[in-house]
Amino acid sequence: MSGAQYVAAIDPARDVFRLPRWRWRRPNLLLIVCVVIGLWLVLVPLAGLLLTAFTEDTGLGFGAFTFDNFVEAYSSERMLPLIGNSLIYASGTAIVTFAIGGAIAWVVERTDAPGSTLFHNLALISFAIPGLLLAMAWIFVLSPNIGWVNAALKSAFGLRAAPFNIYSMAGMIWTLSSHYFPLAYLILGPALRALDVRMEEAGVVSGARYRQVLPKITLPLLRPAILSGLLLLFIMGLSSYEVPRVIGLPARIDVFTTAIQNATVETPPEFGVASALSLTLLGVCLVAVYFYRRATRNAEAFATITGKGYMPTRIALGRWRWPVSIGIVGVFLIALGVPLFTLAWQSFFSNLSQPFMNSPPSATLANYAYILRYPIFLDAVRTSVLVSAMAATFAVALTLVMAWIARRSASRLAWLLDALASAPIAIPSVIIGASILFTYLVIPIGVYDTIWILFIAYATLALPYGMRFASNGIAQIHRELEEAAEISGALPGQVLWRVVLPLLLPFLLAAWIYTFVLSVRELGASIFLIGPGTNVLATISLTMWEEGGSYGAVAALGILQIAPLLLIVAGLRYLETRVHRRTRGGSAMARSTG
Amino acid sequence: MFAIENLHKSFLAAGAEVRAVDGISLEVETGKLITLLGPSGCGKTTTLRCLAGLERPQTGRIVIGNRTVFDSAKRVFVAASDRGIGMVFQSYAIWPHMSVFENVAFPLRVSRAKKYSAAEIRERVSRMLDLVQLTGFAWRPATQLSGGQQQRLAFARGLVHEPAILLLDEPLSNLDAKLREQMRLELKRLQRSLGITTVYVTHDQSEALALSDEIAVFDSGRIVQRGAPQDIYRQPNSRFVADFVGSANFLPGTVRGTQGNLTRVDTAHGLMHCIFAEPIDAGMRALVIARPEDILLFDGAAVGAPTDGLNALNGKIVNRVFLGEVVDYIVDLGDRELRARLRSDEFQIGQAVTLGLPPQKCVGLPG
Ligand SMILES: Nc1ncnc2c1ncn2[C@@H]1O[C@H](COP(=O)(O)OP(=O)(O)OP(=O)(O)O)[C@@H](O)[C@H]1O
Ligand SMILES: [Mg+2]
Numbered sequence: 001m002s003g004a005q006y007v008a009a010i011d012p013a014r015d016v017f018r019l020p021r022w023r024w025r026r027p028n029l030l031l032i033v034c035v036v037i038g039l040w041l042v043l044v045p046l047a048g049l050l051l052t053a054f055t056e057d058t059g060l061g062f063g064a065f066t067f068d069n070f071v072e073a074y075s076s077e078r079m080l081p082l083i084g085n086s087l088i089y090a091s092g093t094a095i096v097t098f099a100i101g102g103a104i105a106w107v108v109e110r111t112d113a114p115g116s117t118l119f120h121n122l123a124l125i126s127f128a129i130p131g132l133l134l135a136m137a138w139i140f141v142l143s144p145n146i147g148w149v150n151a152a153l154k155s156a157f158g159l160r161a162a163p164f165n166i167y168s169m170a171g172m173i174w175t176l177s178s179h180y181f182p183l184a185y186l187i188l189g190p191a192l193r194a195l196d197v198r199m200e201e202a203g204v205v206s207g208a209r210y211r212q213v214l215p216k217i218t219l220p221l222l223r224p225a226i227l228s229g230l231l232l233l234f235i236m237g238l239s240s241y242e243v244p245r246v247i248g249l250p251a252r253i254d255v256f257t258t259a260i261q262n263a264t265v266e267t268p269p270e271f272g273v274a275s276a277l278s279l280t281l282l283g284v285c286l287v288a289v290y291f292y293r294r295a296t297r298n299a300e301a302f303a304t305i306t307g308k309g310y311m312p313t314r315i316a317l318g319r320w321r322w323p324v325s326i327g328i329v330g331v332f333l334i335a336l337g338v339p340l341f342t343l344a345w346q347s348f349f350s351n352l353s354q355p356f357m358n359s360p361p362s363a364t365l366a367n368y369a370y371i372l373r374y375p376i377f378l379d380a381v382r383t384s385v386l387v388s389a390m391a392a393t394f395a396v397a398l399t400l401v402m403a404w405i406a407r408r409s410a411s412r413l414a415w416l417l418d419a420l421a422s423a424p425i426a427i428p429s430v431i432i433g434a435s436i437l438f439t440y441l442v443i444p445i446g447v448y449d450t451i452w453i454l455f456i457a458y459a460t461l462a463l464p465y466g467m468r469f470a471s472n473g474i475a476q477i478h479r480e481l482e483e484a485a486e487i488s489g490a491l492p493g494q495v496l497w498r499v500v501l502p503l504l505l506p507f508l509l510a511a512w513i514y515t516f517v518l519s520v521r522e523l524g525a526s527i528f529l530i531g532p533g534t535n536v537l538a539t540i541s542l543t544m545w546e547e548g549g550s551y552g553a554v555a556a557l558g559i560l561q562i563a564p565l566l567l568i569v570a571g572l573r574y575l576e577t578r579v580h581r582r583t584r585g586g587s588a589m590a591r592s593t594g
Numbered sequence: 595m596f597a598i599e600n601l602h603k604s605f606l607a608a609g610a611e612v613r614a615v616d617g618i619s620l621e622v623e624t625g626k627l628i629t630l631l632g633p634s635g636c637g638k639t640t641t642l643r644c645l646a647g648l649e650r651p652q653t654g655r656i657v658i659g660n661r662t663v664f665d666s667a668k669r670v671f672v673a674a675s676d677r678g679i680g681m682v683f684q685s686y687a688i689w690p691h692m693s694v695f696e697n698v699a700f701p702l703r704v705s706r707a708k709k710y711s712a713a714e715i716r717e718r719v720s721r722m723l724d725l726v727q728l729t730g731f732a733w734r735p736a737t738q739l740s741g742g743q744q745q746r747l748a749f750a751r752g753l754v755h756e757p758a759i760l761l762l763d764e765p766l767s768n769l770d771a772k773l774r775e776q777m778r779l780e781l782k783r784l785q786r787s788l789g790i791t792t793v794y795v796t797h798d799q800s801e802a803l804a805l806s807d808e809i810a811v812f813d814s815g816r817i818v819q820r821g822a823p824q825d826i827y828r829q830p831n832s833r834f835v836a837d838f839v840g841s842a843n844f845l846p847g848t849v850r851g852t853q854g855n856l857t858r859v860d861t862a863h864g865l866m867h868c869i870f871a872e873p874i875d876a877g878m879r880a881l882v883i884a885r886p887e888d889i890l891l892f893d894g895a896a897v898g899a900p901t902d903g904l905n906a907l908n909g910k911i912v913n914r915v916f917l918g919e920v921v922d923y924i925v926d927l928g929d930r931e932l933r934a935r936l937r938s939d940e941f942q943i944g945q946a947v948t949l950g951l952p953p954q955k956c957v958g959l960p961g
Contacts, residue, residue, distance in 0.1 A: 480687035483648050484748075486674045487681045488701035489755065498700070502691040 031409060031417070034402045038420035041460045045432065048439030053275035057268075069272035073280070078254060085169070086255040086281075089244070090237030092173035093180065094230050100177065100335075101184025102226075104328055108185070109192040112314040113324045120189075122332050123182035124573055128565040129336065130521040131179050131242040132538055133558040136545055137339030138175045139247070140346055140555070142166035148342065148354030155357075167251035176243045178335035184233055191225030210315065227295035235288050238281065239428030241524035246545065256281040257430040261527060264434060271438055278431045289426045340562065346555035353551075367556035376540055377557065384537045387451050388519035391458035396511045398459075399466030403474050404500060408482075421467035424460050432457055433525030449531030457525040462515035469514070473507030474500070506576065513572045517565055537561055595791060596645070596759055597621035601654035603640055614640040615651065616815030622808070627785055627792040629802040632812030633838065638795045641812075642761050645793065646681055647674030659758050678707070680752030680790075681761040684768070686744045688736045694747055695732040698722055701755040722750040725784065742773045749784070759791045766801065778804060799839045803827060811835050827885075829871055829957060836883050836957070843889070843932045845882040846961065849874050856953050863927055866905040868956035881961040888955040889934035891923060894946030904950035907932070911945050925949060 053070070056063030073079065104123070108116040141147050142164045150162035165171060195218065219226070241257040248258060256277060263274035317324055345355045348363040371377050402417040424432065436457050440448050447453040477500065485499045486492075501508075523538035530539050541561070545554050603615040614637045622628045630638040643649040645656060647663065650671060656664040658679070663672040680701075689697055698719045702710045710718070723729055726746040731739065739747060745765060752760055765781070766774045782805055785792050796802055802809050803823045811819045811826065811834075819826060819835045830836035833844065847861035852874070856867045859880050868882050894908060912931065913924040921939045925932045925947060934949060941947060 478685055478687065480683040480685050481689060483646075483674070484681065484683060484687035484689070484751070485700065485704075486648070487646060487677075487679060488704060488751065489675045489678075489706065490700070490704040491675055494704050498704070499689060503689075505691075 030401065031405050031414070034398065034405060034417055035420070037398060038402070038417060038463075041456065041463065042420050042423050044443075045435035045439045045460070046427075048442065049275050049278055049431065049435035052271050052435075052438045053279050055272070057270065057272040069276040072270075073273045073276040078259070082254050082256060082259055085248075085253055086238060086284075088169060089172055089176075089240075089248075089253075089255055090234045092169070093176045093237035093240075094233035096173055096177040097180040097184040097233050098188075098226075098230055100181040100331060101186075102188050104181075104185045104331070105188040105192050107324055107328060109189055110315055111317050111321075111324065113317055113321050113328075115325045115328070119185075119328055119332075121570075121573055123185050125566060125569050126182045126332075126336055128517055128569040129179070129340070129562055130523075130538065130541075130565070131176070131240070132246065132521075132523050132541055133343065133562055134179050134336075134339055135175050135243045135246045136541075136554065136558060137343040138171075138178070139166055140342045140551075141339055142171065146352055146354075146551075148357055149338075151354055151357055166247060169253055171251070172243050172247050172253065175247060176237060176240055178339070179243075180233065180236060181331075181335060183236075184229065187229045187232060188225060191222055191229075195221055224295050228292050231288050231292040231295065235285055235292075235426065238285055238288070239430070239524070241428070241430050241527075245523075245542070256284075257428060257524065260430050260434055264437070264528065274434055275438065278434055281428060282426075282431055285426045285428065343555050343558050343562075346551055347559045348552070350550055350552040364552075367550070367552040368560070370553055371556045371560060376535060377560075379533070380535045380537050380540045383451060383454075383534055384520050387454045387458060387536070388516050391455050391462055391519050392512045392516040394455075395459050395462035395466040395515050396470070396508055399463060399470045399511075400501075400504065400508065403467055403470035404496060407471065407474050418467065418471070421463045423464070425464040429457075429461055429522065429524035430528075432460055433528035436460075436525070437528040449534065451534050453529045454526060454534060454536065457529055458515075458519040458522060461522065461525060462518060465515050465518065466511050469507050469511035470504070473504040477503050510572060510576065513568060517569060520561075520565065595622065595624045596656070596658045598641075598645065599655040599657075601641065601644060601651050601656070603637075603644055603649060603651040613815050615644065618654075618815070618817055620810060620817065620820075622791060622793070624791050625789040626807040627782075627794060627805060628808045628810060629794045629796060629806040630810050630812055631796060631799060631802040631839070634797060636812040637815040638797070638812055639763055642763055642793060642795050645759075646679055646761055647672060647677050675704075678755075678758050679761060680755065680757035680759070682745075682748045682752045682763070682765045684764045686748040686768075688739075688744050688747055688751075690735075690737045692736055693732065694723070694728060694734050694736050694739070695719055697736050697747060698750045698754050701751065705755060718754060722754045725753075726750045741769055742777060745769065745777060746780075749781070753784075753788065753790070757790070759793065760785070761793050761795075763795045764797070765794075767796075767798070774801075781805070803839070809839075811838065830883065831871070831959070833881060833883075833959065833961065836959075841886055841933065843884045843886065845884070845930075847880055847882060849876050849878045849880050849958075851876045857958055859958060862929060863907045864905075866951070866956060867953035868905075868958040869954065870958040870960075872960075874958070874960055879961055881959045883957040883959060884932075884951050884955065886922065886933040886935035887920075888952060889932065889936075890950035890952075891925075891934055891936060891938075891941055892948040892950060893941075894948050904952055905956060907949040907951070909947060909949060911941055911943050911947055914939075914941065914943055923947075 054065055054067070056066050056068065104119060107113050108119050139147065141149050144150055144162035144165050144167070147162070147164065147166065150164055153159060153163050154161075166175070238255075239257065241261070244253070244255045244258045245261075247253075248255060254262075260274045260277045260281070263270040263277065342355065346353060347367055348365070349361060350364065350366060351361070353361065399421055402421055406414045406417040436453060440453055440456075447456065481503070482495050482499055485495045490498065520537060522536070523542065526536050526539050527542070530536060535543075541554070541557055544557060549557075598618055598620045601615050601618045602613070604611050604613045606612075616637070618637075618641055620628075630641060632638055640649060644651045644654075644664070645658075651664065651666065653666040654664065655662065655666070658677060661672070662668075662670055663677050664670060689700070692700070699715050702715045702718060720729070720732065723732060726749055728743060728746055728750065731743065731747075736744070736747065745768070748765070752762075762781075766777055769777060778801060794802075794805060803826075806823050808820065809823055809826050810817045813834055819831045821829075826835065826839055830839065830842070836842040836844075845859075845861045845863065845866065847859040847866065850858040850860050850865070852858070852870075855869060857870050857874060857880075859866050859868060859882050861882065866882050870880075874880065890904065894910075907927060909925040909927045909932065911923050912926045915922040915924075916939065920935050920937055921941075923934045923936065923941055925934060932949065
């Protein structure tokens with residue numbers, strides 16, 4: 001979501017090799033502080049995880065060294081299906097999201113189909129929807145018993161059995177894909193945009209038709225982007241917890257994330273087994289990350305990004321323009337519109353009510369009244385908002401300093417900052433939650449069962465995103481803008497405060513809101529870390545769903561979360577486009593007269 | 595006034611050492627404008643950045659005013675923010691999030707040597723803006739200025755805190771030719787009236803000749819010649835300088851002897867008289883250098899052309915390039931071509947001509 005940037009400050013001809021080095025002593029101290037915080041957040045829980053995995057479960061701290069946890073985990077007859085399910089689920093989601101997202105990216109970036117701004121905004125805004133609530137909504141749509149689409153099809157075609165079953169592997173893949181396809185679009189779009197059309201044109205000029213150019217030139221050029229995108233989506237599928245929990249669990253389709261969580265709630269809790277499973281999952285993720293890095297490593301060889309003044313010519317779809325656009329609107333409507341509509345519909349009725357089916361009982365606001373007066377809900381809102389805001393603020397501030405030092409410091413430690421801050425992207429939130437739990441059960445600093453343990457988890461999970469925003473932003477600030485301040489007599493702190501920070505403000509705002517929303521949605525780690533007084537929105541939603549709250553109340557609870565989140569993200573998007581337009585206009589003028 | 599002594603700065607680029615600055619010494623008096631001139635990649639920017647404190651040299655010493663700001667032996671390194679310099683960057687580095695006024699006010703706001711009151715800041719900034727003819731632009735967003743205006747703004751920002759020296763890294767290279775010429779004059783006027791010691795980096799030799807009190811010609815991290823613009827142009831001390839500053843014709847030969855201030859050099863095209871800066875012995879190899887605009891042309895058919903007292907060469911015109919005010923004629927001498935620059939366009943391609951080279955304007959170099 002990095003739209004806003006000061007175009008005037010961007011120099012396409014930046015000297016790449018001349019990385020600035022600053023020679024002051026203080027950043028070394030700052031650097032060490034950042035490294036220590038990063039190490040603490042990332043490595044301490046992983047160390048706890050390792051210790052738990054390789055020691056006996058004593059219930060109280062770590063016992064003697066042992067392999068028993070692994071033996072126990074791997075000897076279970078559920079292990080093989082577990083691995084199979086996880087891989088099928090993750091690769092299925094990667095492929096489906098990729099196909100949908102790729103098609104949208106191609107239409108938006110490469111063709112003249114109308115509505116590309118709308119699609120882009122929809123994709124950005126849709127990430128505000130918590131996956132847990134979307135999964136619940138899909139159950140209202142496609143469950144064999146209560147799903148209204150099934151009911152409607154049954155009555156329309158006189159079917160005996162429900163045509164769709166959400167409680168299946170396909171159902172799980174579809175549900176997660178409906179959530180992640182905008183992400184796939186956002187990952188692929190920039191690659192398609194950066195592709196130099198002149199390469200395609202060179203193909204056309206040498207006599208190829210577009211349908212030959214696509215497989216012969218376009219796709220090979222995009223290979224690194226395609227591979228890395230697929231791997232990223234695969235990792236995200238492996239890490240996903242919400243869908244396996246609300247759909248996979250009743251369907252008895254176990255994946256790693258749910259198995260890990262299950263082990264910790266056994267009586268007695270099997271922390272050792274949970275850790276052994278976590279390490280296995282982490283291993284798979286790391287292998288995927290390794291291939292991801294390999295796919296992106298040679299990206300420069302495919303350097304397709306050209307400087308200024310290049311205007312991609314779009315493929316004219318002719319009379320297919322509108323049908324293609326309407327098709328994409330249809331995708332958004334089916335994947336996100338239908339479940340959200342269903343959830344909203346249900347929230348106005350106490351008992352199960354299927355839209356478009358027989359006459360509904362009269363609508364009521366009773367569900368909302370109930371939720372808004374429900375003390376646990378109010379507490380959860382307070383906790384969620386407070387902890388998420390704290391974590392977002394902390395993570396954005398920390399990664400800003402980290403990214404700045406990583407770029408400006410000559411120290412050999414600088415790369416470590418980037419590596420540390422990016423590491424959590426490869427660690428599923430369930431593992432972060434579990435390892436933080438194991439660690440702070442043992443480390444007696446009194447965070448267990450308080451909001452601070454949630455804060456630690458959210459801050460850790462937010463690091464990679466904060467780092468991306470901050471370093472993208474800093475990369476766009478021409479080095480001379482900082483040097484000019486230094487020459488003018490500004491101290492490093494003043495350079496950061498008066499030049500870097502204001503220029504980065506749009507990026508930081510976006511980073512803050514992104515990480516804030518991410519934390520409010522968070523379930524996989526929270527579920528390990530909540531205590532009696534520290535419920536968060538995601539966990540109470542899950543509890544209410546699983547412990548049989550009325551359909552209406554659950555739906556109202558969902559809408560009460562989705563609506564504000566959507567508003568926040570849409571508001572940010574609006575602000576961003578405005579800032580963007582303003583600075584664009586300014587620099588365009590500077591350029592035309594200069 | 596500032597002085598640089600034996601400065602070395604090398605970079606590691608892809609594992610190999612690049613000696614960007616390879617032993618440079620330079621001292622410049624207060625109020626002078628010195629130009630660092632040289633081809634791309636010869637270390638001009640690096641020298642400037644070392645002087646500014648943006649780059650840390652490996653060895654050497656830098657003194658600004660009477661303060662040592664860098665001394666590798668004594669491990670002195672004063673940060674850029676404490677050197678009291680002004681700098682105009684090639685990209686201008688105008689802060690896009692500040693107004694024109696705030697851009698100029700910034701050095702005053704962060705000043706530690708002296709605290710400025712709001713009224714003082716307003717006063718000084720508007721004086722600077724007047725000086726660079728940006729009166730009335732103060733509250734514009736800085737991004738809404740044209741290229742030339744941004745350049746002047748950068749200049750105002752570089753000067754507002756009354757720096758001891760002003761550093762300019764190709765400040766005009768982003769402007770179009772007309773504007774560049776105009777800004778060049780303006781810059782010179784400002785520099786003169788403020789009397790500020792200025793270092794100007796460029797690879798444009800006409801800019802260097804027009805602006806400088808002194809030129810230092812760089813080649814591969816070293817200064818190969820220093821002097822007033824006329825001296826550099828008239829008395830280049832190497833083929834490289836002669837070639838880089840202006841254009842030049844070269845005729846190799848052997849020294850035959852010296853008479854008065856003229857030395858005779860035997861070339862493939864006859865005996866030539868020229869001036870050597872240093873005495874040179876007979877029998878040595880030498881190079882005679884002649885600027886195109888010093889060469890006279892005579893119709894070869896006209897017998898007894900008035901070439902008395904000139905070095906005379908015979909050739910045939912093979913090309914002519916019309917440049918507006920002047921015409922360049924390429925004359926084929928048989929084994930090489932010479933370029934002559936004349937106001938007259940009376941000569942034609944294919945015409946046999948005699949070239950006349952005034953001995954006082956022919957420079958001889960050992961070679
Ligand atoms: N940070 C750096 N890392 C590696 N090499 C560098 C770095 N900065 C400069 N160099 C090298 O040092 C040499 C001198 O560079 P410098 O920028 O000083 O040249 P210049 O004279 O300013 O050239 P130009 O006229 O093109 O600006 C070049 O060979 C350049 O590649
Ligand atoms: Mg340079």
